[in-house]
Every structure is written in structure tokens, then in C-alpha cells.
Amino acid sequence: xxxxTGLTKVYRSRGREVTALDGVDLHVREGEVYGVIGQxxxxxxxxxxxxxxxxxxxxxxxxxxxxxxxxLAGRGPRAGRELRQARSRIGMVFQHFNxxxxxxxxxxxxxxxxxxxxxxxxxSRKALDLLDLVGLTDKAKSYPAQLSGGQKQRVGIAxxxxxxxxxxxxxxxxxxxxxxxxxxxxxxxRDLNRQLGLTVLLITHEMDVVKSICDSAALMERGRIxxxxxxxxxxxxxxxxxxxALFPVGGEATGEDRTxxxxxxxxxxxxxxVISQLSRTYNIDISILGAAIDTVGGLxxxxxxxxxxxxxxxxxxxxxxxxxxxxxxxxxxAEGAE
Amino acid sequence: xxxxxxxxxLSQACGDTLYMxxxxxxxxxAGGLPLGLLLVLTDKGGLLQNVVANKVTGQIVNIARSxxxxxxxxxxxxxxxxxxxxxxxxxxxxxxxxxxxxxFFARLVETAVREVDGGLVEAVQSMGGNTWTVVRKVLVPxxxxxxxxxxxxxxxxxxxxxxxxxxxxxxxxxxxxIRYGYQRFETxxxxxxxxxxAVVISLIQFAGDWAARSLHRRGGRSGPAPKLRLLKTKEPTxxxxxxxx
Numbered sequence: 001x002x003x004x005t006g007l008t009k010v011y012r013s014r015g016r017e018v019t020a021l022d023g024v025d026l027h028v029r030e031g032e033v034y035g036v037i038g039q040x041x042x043x044x045x046x047x048x049x050x051x052x053x054x055x056x057x058x059x060x061x062x063x064x065x066x067x068x069x070x071x072l073a074g075r076g077p078r079a080g081r082e083l084r085q086a087r088s089r090i091g092m093v094f095q096h097f098n099x100x101x102x103x104x105x106x107x108x109x110x111x112x113x114x115x116x117x118x119x120x121x122x123x124s125r126k127a128l129d130l131l132d133l134v135g136l137t138d139k140a141k142s143y144p145a146q147l148s149g150g151q152k153q154r155v156g157i158a159x160x161x162x163x164x165x166x167x168x169x170x171x172x173x174x175x176x177x178x179x180x181x182x183x184x185x186x187x188x189x190r191d192l193n194r195q196l197g198l199t200v201l202l203i204t205h206e207m208d209v210v211k212s213i214c215d216s217a218a219l220m221e222r223g224r225i226x227x228x229x230x231x232x233x234x235x236x237x238x239x240x241x242x243x244x245a246l247f248p249v250g251g252e253a254t255g256e257d258r259t260x261x262x263x264x265x266x267x268x269x270x271x272x273x274v275i276s277q278l279s280r281t282y283n284i285d286i287s288i289l290g291a292a293i294d295t296v297g298g299l300x301x302x303x304x305x306x307x308x309x310x311x312x313x314x315x316x317x318x319x320x321x322x323x324x325x326x327x328x329x330x331x332x333x334a335e336g337a338e
Numbered sequence: 339x340x341x342x343x344x345x346x347x348l349s350q351a352c353g354d355t356l357y358m359x360x361x362x363x364x365x366x367x368a369g370g371l372p373l374g375l376l377l378v379l380t381d382k383g384g385l386l387q388n389v390v391a392n393k394v395t396g397q398i399v400n401i402a403r404s405x406x407x408x409x410x411x412x413x414x415x416x417x418x419x420x421x422x423x424x425x426x427x428x429x430x431x432x433x434x435x436x437x438x439x440x441x442f443f444a445r446l447v448e449t450a451v452r453e454v455d456g457g458l459v460e461a462v463q464s465m466g467g468n469t470w471t472v473v474r475k476v477l478v479p480x481x482x483x484x485x486x487x488x489x490x491x492x493x494x495x496x497x498x499x500x501x502x503x504x505x506x507x508x509x510x511x512x513x514x515x516i517r518y519g520y521q522r523f524e525t526x527x528x529x530x531x532x533x534x535x536a537v538v539i540s541l542i543q544f545a546g547d548w549a550a551r552s553l554h555r556r557g558g559r560s561g562p563a564p565k566l567r568l569l570k571t572k573e574p575t576x577x578x579x580x581x582x583x
Contacts, residue, residue: 052464078385078469088466098461102479102553111475112465163465 001167001199002028002051007060009046009223020046021057022223028216033193033200035210037242038220044203047220048171051201052090053083064090065166088116091160095172097152099144105155106131106140112162130158134188150181157188161196168192170202174209182206186213207245211294217242232299235266238330249305251289258307259315260289264328265302274325275306282318284308305332339524347514347527352534354428354509359496361432366439366492371485373399373440374447375473385459385469402441407499410434411506431508435499443492450484451477483554490546494539511535
């Protein structure tokens with residue numbers, strides 16, 4: 001649904017060049033919620049703004065719903081009619097909501113329809129339908145200043161949906177909200193994704209956002225995508241930073257001559273009593289340093305950090321046993337050990 | 339001088355002042371609004387970014403603003419004659435008044451429009467809006483309270499300039515104060531003129547502030563970190579006045 005190839009964005013100011021995007025290849029499938037996560041300055045904001053060409057990429061292409069937007073953009077700095085038309089079919093929600101303070105909630109939602117040239121009666125019918133969809137029917141005549149942050153973002157979402165978009169871009173939509181409101185907004189996005197078959201591309205710096213609604217995720221660092229895939233794929237990737245961040249388990253080795261191992265269970269293996277089997281079979285004492293079980297992207301996932309007595313060389317056989325059980329094993333080397 | 343002698347003089351003068359100020363304000367707004375918008379839009383990072391146009395417009399505005407009004411009036415005489423057919427009288431005074439006020443108002447518009455959150459512009463662009471849509475749906479409505487305050491400031495400044503219009507026989511309150519109050523030692527008449535000006539300016543300021551505030555009250559910024567916006571109209575500073583006067 002959204003594909004970028006070799007997307008590059010270089011900012012030039014006062015002779016200095018800053019590469020915000022460095023050849024980003026992104027592929028978002030139709031109907032999925034795709035999260036791009038990274039620290040501030042990683043380039044995720046540039047990425048999402050390049051998708052609807054609010055930001056002109058220096059190189060590379062962007063294709064949304066089969067249309068090559070970079071080809072529509074033309075050479076000049078201003079957006080031509082075709083690009084504007086394509087944009088009106090891509091909804092966008094913003095971190096700071098960006099509602100017009102001089103307009104009522106309903107008029108804000110009608111704004112994209114005015115731009116599309118929809119007639120007055122049709123506009124107000126549609127706006128009220130959308131406000132109903134986001135649960136704000138009673139606020140139609142209020143001004144944005146009278147709403148809470150969560151309500152403003154609901155208006156922002158209703159407005160983004162006014163042009164019947166196939167794709168919704170969410171630029172840190174929940175970053176200015178408290179945890180409770182964040183959950184309700186994410187739930188709304190998830191519902192819209194399911195009900196309307198909306199493809200959602202969101203960027204965030206909060207791992208919880210990815211954890212709670214994303215089907216797929218990508219990790220950005222210094223303008224590049226360093227890891228990407230469906231949540232299941234990521235968890236199955238040994239040494240995946242994203243998987244570790246999505247599913248953090250804590251705990252340090254309690255002393256020298258210990259081997260620390262992260263065990264990830266998913267699917268069937270999460271129901272097997274492997275740890276006690278391991279203990280009985282090899283007659284070793286196992287300490288559990290940390291453990292968590294959760295649902296990520298609709299998958300039941302468990303992760304456990306265990307400590308085995310003895311160095312890694314002494315534990316090759318038990319670790320092999322764990323691998324045989326179909327578990328994903330990451331051995332954490334002690335600091336200084338190589 | 340008795341009141342019955344002063345009264346027709348004063349009402350004539352009031353009428354002349356309001357006539358000159360009214361028309362020149364209208365022209366200043368009609369000309370200054372697009373000019374101010376142009377200054378913002380053509381600036382670096384603006385929607386119609388054009389460095390050359392921006393520099394040229396900015397320079398013209400600066401030159402026009404640095405011109406003392408009394409000189410502007412004399413310098414524009416030829417132009418005034420082609421437009422109004424005369425260089426004397428209140429119609430003739432409107433031309434230099436308006437031309438002096440257009441760049442003044444344009445700078446105020448520029449400041450007001452720059453305060454509009456760039457995110458709103460981006461939002462409208464993401465909906466497929468073009469530059470004209472951005473101007474019409476975002477820049478003007480969102481800066482309306484500030485624009486109203488700017489208009490108030492301009493009106494007050496124009497009342498000040500219009501006093502000098504007396505030198506081209508345009509009449510008005512300032513003219514009365516000089517010809518009767520100063521040159522004929524009619525101190526009473528002068529103080530009455532001063533009082534009338536004070537009342538008129540206070541009323542205009544009050545009405546402008548009220549309009550700006552009532553628009554602002556329902557609005558406010560939608561973002562979580564409200565930027566403080568100067569609500570009170572700025573009186574033109576001594577520097578502003580001396581530039582034009």
C-alpha cells in the first residue's frame with residue numbers, strides 16, 4: 001500500500017548538510033498497522049512527511065496505493081493539482097493536533113471536504129457521521145480550545161478520515177497525551193483499521209504504541225531502517241533489538257561462572273514445561289532472573305531470562321536441549337568475555 | 339470665541355478627519371493585507387518562496403515607511419493630481435495618507451500572520467489544499483484577532499498623520515488645533531480639539547480591543563503548548579511615529 005525505495009532526504013542549511021533519511025526502503029501492506037519507531041532525530045518524522053510529500057525527498061520514490069507520488073510532484077517547490085488530489089486521499093494526524101482554533105469542531109472536520117468541493121449539506125452530514133464514529137457527537141459546536149487533548153486528537157482523526165482515505169499517516173499522534181488517553185486513541189486507531197480496512201503508518205518513540213496496535217514495525221536509527229518485519233518475525237530474529245525492546249526482561253548475572261540465557265517462547269512452546277524438564281534432565285539448578293508473558297500484535301509471547309551455573313562452555317548441551325524444543329535462545333555473554 | 343462659533347468649525351473638522359481616516363484605512367487594509375501576506379509567503383521557507391520578490395517588496399515597504407509623512411505628501415503631489423485631479427483638499431490628502439499607511443499595515447499583517455502555527459498550514463497541505471486555500475482558510479482566519487488589533491493601530495496612527503494633512507488644506511481636527519489654537523491663540527478651541535481626539539482615539543482603541551478579544555476568547559490555540567499572543571494593541575512607538583511623521 002505504501003512503498004518507498006531508496007528514500008533519501010538531505011537538508012542543507014548554511015553550507016552544512018544533514019542527512020535525515022539515508023536510503024529508506026519501506027513496505028507497508030494493505031490493511032496493516034505499521035509502526036516506525038526510533039529516537040528523536042532518527043529521521044522518522046522526515047520519513048512520514050516524505051510519504052505525502054509535505055517534505056520533498058532528495059532522492060528515491062514514494063508509491064501510495066499504486067500511484068508514484070514522487071512522479072506527480074513535478075519539479076517546482078509547489079504541489080501541483082495531481083499531487084494535491086492524491087494527498088486528499090491520504091489522511092494525516094499530528095502530534096499537536098493542528099486544529100484551526102477559529103473554527104468549531106464540526107467546521108474543522110468539514111475543512112477537507114471544503115477543499116474537495118463537497119456541497120454544504122453533504123459536508124455537514126459527513127462531518128457529523130465522522131464525529132459520531134470517533135465518539136464526539138456532542139462536541140460538534142465546541143471550539144478546539146474547549147476540548148481535552150484526547151478529544152482534540154479524536155477531532156484530528158475524524159478530520160483525517162473526511163476524504164475517505166485508504167491510508168492514514170500518524171505523526172506521533174499520541175505523544176502529547178497521557179497514558180490513559182493514549183490507550184483510548186490507539187484503540188480507536190485499531191478499530192478504524194479493522195472496521196474501515198484502513199492502512200495505518202504511524203511513527204512513535206514509544207515502544208508501547210508498537211506493542212499495543214502494530215502488526216509490523218521498523219526500527220530507525222540515523223536515517224536508516226535497521227530492522228523491520230511483522231512482530232512475529234521480529235521476535236523470531238535472534239538478537240533483534242526491537243524484539244528485546246518490545247519484550248524487555250531484566251536481570252544481571254549473580255556472579256562469575258554463570259551463563260545468562262534469554263528464552264523466548266511463542267506459539268505452542270509457551271505451553272511446554274521446558275524449564276523444569278531442563279532442570280531434571282541435566283540435574284542443574286536454574287535461577288530465573290526475569291520473566292514476562294504478554295500479547296504482542298495478537299501473539300502470545302513469553303520471554304524469560306535464566307541463569308545456569310558454569311560458563312558457556314559448560315552449558316553447550318543444556319542450551320542445545322532448549323534449542324531443540326523449538327525455543328529461541330539468546331545467550332548473553334558476560335561483560336568482558338568474548 | 340464662543341461655543342456657537344466653535345461648534346460648526348469643530349463638526350466640520352471632525353467630519354473631515356473621519357472622512358480622510360476612514361477612506362485611507364480602507365485602502366490601507368485593502369493594500370496592506372495582500373502585501374503583508376506576500377511578505378510572509380515569499381519569505382524563505384514560505385509557500386511561494388521567492389527570495390528576489392521578498393527582498394524587493396521588503397525594501398519598498400521599508401523605504402515607504404521611513405519616509406516622513408509631510409515629505410511623502412509633497413513628493414506624491416504629481417501622483418495625487420493624476421488620481422484626484424487636485425492636490426488640495428481632503429480627497430487629495432487621502433492619497434498620501436493611504437500610501438503611507440499601506441506599508442505600515444503590511445508590516446503589522448506580516449507580524450500577525452507569522453504567528454500562525456506552521457502546523458496548521460501543513461495540515462491543510464496534507465488535505466490537498468493549495469496556497470490560496472491556506473491563505474483563505476488558515477492564515478487570515480487564524481490571525482484575525484491580531485489583524486483587528488493591527489487595524490486599530492493603523493487607524494490611530496492615521497489620525498495622527500491626518501493632522502498634517504491640514505498643510506494641504508484638507509481640514510480636520512489637527513488643522514483646527516494649529517490654525518486656531520496655535521496661530522490665533524484660541525487656547526479653548528485647542529483644548530477642546532485635544533479632548534475630542536483623546537475621546538475618539540480611546541473609543542477606537544476600545545472597540546478594536548473588544549473585537550479582537552471576543553474573537554480570541556472562543557478560539558485560543560489548539561495545541562497543548564499555547565503560545566502567548568499579544569492581545570493588547572500596541573500603541574505605535576515613538577520610533578514608528580517619527581519615521582512617518
